[in-house]
């Protein structure tokens with residue numbers, strides 16, 4: 764299976780809005796902790812991605828898409844609008860892989876390319892959070908991210924329980940620096 768990963772322009776995102784919305788709805792409804800709850804709709808998901816698209820237009824985020832045979836199979840967002848004293852770092856948000864494409868290395872490939880994009884933007888420290896105990900937590904540990912801890916009872920789940928959130932960081936080294 765060949766995976767093509769690239770940074771999307773706002774115009775490309777506009778065309779792909781229904782697919783972005785579909786992937787987000789699918790992930791939320793299958794239990795991923797992604798800000799939304801069971802009342803997510805294709806429209807509310809599209810509104811969310813429209814907001815991201817506007818930030819892509821103003822260069823405050825870079826949205827990466829993973830394509831398999833031309834179909835958007837996954838995405839991740841690098842958030843660059845950090846405060847003036849944190850221009851060396853970036854946040855990572857909305858890593859999503861459509862369920863039918865999971866466990867084929869797409870998230871790994873997206874996160875690898877995200878590191879290249881971060882390096883190009885001169886961001887050397889990446890930060891993210893994810894629901895504790897999720898598959899994503901295993902993924903980040905596997906990819907060398909450092910877990911700094913958990914905040915208990917952080918976000919509401921669809922089953923009415925409050926789930927802890929885990930915080931991770933990764934420091935990037937340039938090719939001629941030792942890790």
Ligand SMILES: CC(C)(COP(=O)(O)OP(=O)(O)OC[C@H]1O[C@@H](n2cnc3c(N)ncnc32)[C@H](O)[C@@H]1OP(=O)(O)O)[C@@H](O)C(=O)NCCC(=O)NCCS
Pocket residue numbers: 790795796857858859860861864865866867868869870871872892893894897898899901902903905
């Ligand atoms: C988490 C998610 C992005 C992983 O995407 P993916 O393309 O299936 O991940 P990969 O195939 O690249 O996995 C790479 C490695 O990460 C680990 N991993 C990935 N998903 C895992 C899971 N559900 N459970 C345990 N380990 C997992 C494994 O070590 C895997 O390697 P392996 O398949 O050789 O064992 C995907 O399941 C998803 O979209 N989940 C819902 C949304 C979500 O939780 N996003 C994270 C928000 S922070």
